[in-house]
Amino acid sequence: MPALTSIGATIADRRRGLNLTQQTLSDLSGVSRSTVQALEYGSGSIRLEALTAVAEVLGLHIGVLRPGQAR
Numbered sequence: 001m002p003a004l005t006s007i008g009a010t011i012a013d014r015r016r017g018l019n020l021t022q023q024t025l026s027d028l029s030g031v032s033r034s035t036v037q038a039l040e041y042g043s044g045s046i047r048l049e050a051l052t053a054v055a056e057v058l059g060l061h062i063g064v065l066r067p068g069q070a071r
Contacts, residue, residue, distance in 0.1 A: 004042035007051075012040040014058045029053040 015025050015036075022040070026033040031050045038044040039054055055062050 008040045008042035014060060025057060029057045
């Protein structure tokens with residue numbers, strides 16, 4: 001599973017787990033609903049600022065790992 005698709009699935013699962021709509025997440029994070037959709041589908045070009053804003057609202061952390069580094 002490509003990285004963006006995996007990130008998107010995590011975002012969508014967490015949003016649904018918190019009973020948030022895409023529009024509510026959009027409002028809380030200050031990004032457009034279409035950006036939330038693009039993040040969840042792992043499509044388009046996503047700005048790091050948008051990803052971090054959405055992750056923060058969802059209580060998720062973004063990290064960078066070296067190839068082969070355990071999570």
